[in-house]
Amino acid sequence: MARTIVVGYDGSVGASHALDRAVELAKLEGARIVVVFAYEIPAAYGGETGDYRRAVRELAEEATAAAVPRLQEADVEYDIELVPERPVQGLVDVAERTGASMIVVGTNGEHPIRGVVLGSVPHKLLHVSRVPVLVVPDPTE
Amino acid sequence: MDVAAPADHSEPLEKGLKAGALGFMSSVVIGVASTAPAYSLAATLGAVTAVAGIGFQAPIIMVLAFVPMLFVALGFKYLNQADPDCGTTFTWCARAFGPITGWLGGWGLIFADVLVMASLSQIAGSYTFLLFGWTSLANSTLWVGVAGVIWIVLMGLICYVGIEASARTQWGLLGAELVILVLFSLVALVKVWSGHAPGGVSPSWNWLNPFDIGSFGAMSSGLLLAIFIYWGWDTSVSVNEETEDATETPGRAAVASTFLLLAIYVIVSIAAQAFHGIGYLNDNSDDVLGALGKDVLGSPWDKLLIIAVLTSASASTQTTILPTTRATLSMASHGALPKMFARIQPRHLTPSVSTIWMCAVSIVVFVVLNTVSSNILADSVTATGFGIAFYYGLTGLACPWFFRHELLKSARNFFLVGLLPLLGGIILFAILGDSGYEAWSPASSETGSAWLGISPPLAMALLGLLIGIVVLIAQRIVAPEPFFRWKTEVADPGVLEAANG
Secondary structure, three states: OOOOOEEEEEOOOOHHHHHHHHHHHHHHHEEEEEEEEEEOOOOOOOOHHHHHHHHHHHHHHHHOOOOHHHHHOOOEEEEEEEEEOOHHHHHHHHHHHHHEEEEEOOOOOOOOOHHHHOOOHHHHHHHOOOEEEEEOOOOOO | OOOOEEEEOOOOOOOOOOOOOEEEHHHHHHHHHHHOHHHHHHHHHHHHHHHHOOHHHHHHHHHHHHHHHHHHHHHHHHHHHHHHOOOOHHHHHHHHHHHHHHHHHHHHHHHHHHHHHHHHHHHHHHHHHHHHOOOOHHOOOHHHHHHHHHHHHHHHHHHHHHOOOOHHHHHHHHHHHHHHHHHHHHHHHHHHOOOOHHHOOOOOHHHOOOOOOOOOHHHHHHHHHHHHHHOHHHHHHHHHHOOOOOOOOHHHHHHHHHHHHHHHHHHHHHHHHHOOOOHHHHHHHHHHHHHHHHHHOOOOOOOHHHHHHHHHHHHHHHHHHHHHHHHHHHHHHOOOOOOOHOOOOOOOOOOOHHHHHHHHHHHHHHHHHHHHHOHHHHEEEEEHHHHHHHHHHHHHHHHHHHHOEEEEEEEHHHHHHHHHHHHHHHHHOOOOOOHHHHHOOOHHHHOOOEEEEEHHHHHHHHHHHHHHHHHHHHHHHHHHOOHHHHHOOOOOHHHHHHHHO
16 A cells, blocks of 8 residues: 555645655655545534535635645645544544655744634644654745 | 444533533623623613713613513523524524424524624724823724724634633633623712712612603613623523533523623613713713713722723623624525635634634624714614514514423413513514614714714614515525425423423
8 A cells, every 4th residue: 555645734824844855745646645624613602504614615615726726737646624523633543544654834923922822723733643744844934 | 344434422512512511600701701791881872871861771671681681581591492493593493383484583683783893893903002091092983993893803813713711711701700890880880979970979779760760762762772791691401401410500600690680781881871971871871881980989999990991891791702603604504695704714613714714704794883873873873772682572572482382381380481481572573663763863873963864773774674685585586495395393292391301
């Protein structure tokens, strides 16, 4: 079975750098790419969230659709997964389920303090993941 | 090459929260936290005792107000089972009664939520100053205004980036809030009975006698204020569908949070009015708990009460912003409001345009009210009550109508889905009509001032309705399809059977 690389992708600039790097690696290794959009809507106070979820889902579909031309052009095998879980948990789960050899994420050009306040996905991922994590910085920063 | 169709590992999309996400205590916590008891009491208690003809009957008003809210909550529960749409009242009423009624129901929700932001900001502003002992700032319209605006911006930001406290944190905050309220009540009552409360009045069973309320008009004015304190309770009813054990937990959690709330409201209102009598509450209606806290608990323990009000107000601000932005998101996605309100911020996955608008409009309303109204708190709470009575009432009526072909299938359906929500709706519209009639006279308001010859709260409600009708007509002209062509529907017979089975 081909090796698998999981990429966290939300359509942002940082994510597309991560995708580029993942594609390069996948071509070298003959690996398959799994593009993951993990999302969780704020729901602690509950209430009805039916069409809010639908709207986020559509956004996820649109965002990941933007990755398709890049993947097709590179001619790598790929899957797209939309996971309704917190980003870190979603990435780790998909990586474990697919037996991935690596998780690739971008940094979103995040200011360190902002990362502390809002929680930084790459940072948390490093602590939680049992699969190697590659964090791709934004080369324009 | 694989197909690009996204693999779906999600739970069914129509579900609210993740199944199994909530245990019994968490359900109770969310139900009570959404209702924000400390803040609700701080905002309404002074205004309720000030209504002529109520006075010491405030505790029984607190109990009576629960009845229609409970009945309508049943309506929320069953409608949510049929359609767990975040438009709630808007979507349900549009399906049951047609697009115009649904739209107006949604507008009622937005109106109530925007107006309550004014009283929330006022309370948050003045209690923040009280926390630091800056009493003169807490009494300054200007500085309370500044602090209130900062409060809205801060809470809006939190909602915009989608931060939320973990269940454990909320647990802690709410637990502290309840303990402090009970402590406050006990100390106050002990001081009254032991003669350490100047002007204190020993509690009497008569305070719970509904027939001692001066008049029907007084009762409906009081109820209009008091339904406010149970507002948000319905959240727990719908969230409860998503609990660990879907057959047992929801009912028990709803019952538990209900009794907890009722007990808290009755005990605190009895203790508060017993301590210095009702004249003191009326004189300090802007910061009832802050003022009483100093005498009851003494420094520095009174700060605990202020912190409880502030944490409660922050929970309440979030449970105000979130449902409003979801309602406008829903309305926009169905074509009932401009499309931009459905926009989701890709980074934080929150309804961005809706959140910004909600906060901006709230700031404008708050600043205007804070400038022109001489008693912003009582006026805005009463006006919010008009909005709540309207959209809750409409929801209560929508439930039996939407399920009308199911009502005769079982006694349970007849009472729980039909009769009780209907009664709840009728009671709320009766309160709305009667207190609206009372409010024609400017003398009925807290300050006795008049706007355009009627009392300020009614003027706000009518102005809100007028703006709503203008927006409704504009949207109908701009986008007649598809929303304004919606046909009314009835419930799918399977919905209740699945729920009861």
